[in-house]
Amino acid sequence: MDPSFLAALPENIRQEVISDQLRLQRIRQRAQEQQQEAATLGVSEVNPEFLAALPPNIQEEVSHTLAVEYSYCY
Numbered sequence: 001m002d003p004s005f006l007a008a009l010p011e012n013i014r015q016e017v018i019s020d021q022l023r024l025q026r027i028r029q030r031a032q033e034q035q036q037e038a039a040t041l042g043v044s045e046v047n048p049e050f051l052a053a054l055p056p057n058i059q060e061e062v063s064h065t066l067a068v069e070y071s072y073c074y
Contacts (some may be wrong), residue, residue: 027052027059034066 001021006014031048046066051059 023056024052030063034063 001017008019009017012028028048028051031051032036035046046062051062054062
């Protein structure tokens with residue numbers, strides 16, 4: 001993210017944008033790890049960017065479903 005863009009934002013908005021970006025980064029990382037595990041076991045994959053675009057409650061549900069699928073295959 002462009003530092004000058006962040007610097008131009010009011011502090012409260014800047015913190016919100018940074019928090020959202022960190023959350024999305026963690027979601028993408030978790031999704032990528034789950035994809036790698038699923039690929040190893042032959043379980044269906046979910047695109048990390050698709051997952052990140054979902055509302056947080058749906059992201060959790062999809063992540064949980066993948067974890068359940070993983071546990072059944074492992």
